[in-house]
Amino acid sequence: MTDLWAALCLVAVIEGLFLFAxxxxxxxxxxxxxxMPDEHxxxxxxIVLxxxxxxxxxxxxx
Incomplete structure (x- = not known):
C-alpha cells in the first residue's frame, strides 16, 4: 500500500512540475x-495506461 501512495505522490510531483515549468x-x-472527440x-x-x-x-x- 505504501508503494501505491508513493506512486500517487510522484504523479502529483510530475504534474505540478509541468504546470510550474x-x-x-x-x-x-x-x-x-x-x-478532440471523446473516442480519440x-x-x-x-495506450498511455x-x-x-x-x-x-x-x-x-x-
Whole structure:
C-alpha cells in the first residue's frame, strides 16, 4: 500500500512540475484535448495506461 501512495505522490510531483515549468504549453495541450472527440481521447488514454503498466512491470522485475 505504501508503494501505491508513493506512486500517487510522484504523479502529483510530475504534474505540478509541468504546470510550474510550462504553464502555456499545458494550457495549449488542454485546449487541444477539448477539441478532440471523446473516442480519440479514450484511445490515447488506453495506450498511455498500457504503456505505463508494461513499464511498471518491467521496472519491478517482470
Amino acid at each position: 510550462a504553464p502555456g504549453g499545458w494550457k495549449r495541450a488542454a485546449e487541444q484535448l477539448q477539441n 481521447v479514450r484511445r490515447v488514454g488506453g 498500457t504503456l505505463g503498466l508494461v513499464s511498471l512491470w518491467l521496472v519491478r522485475g517482470g
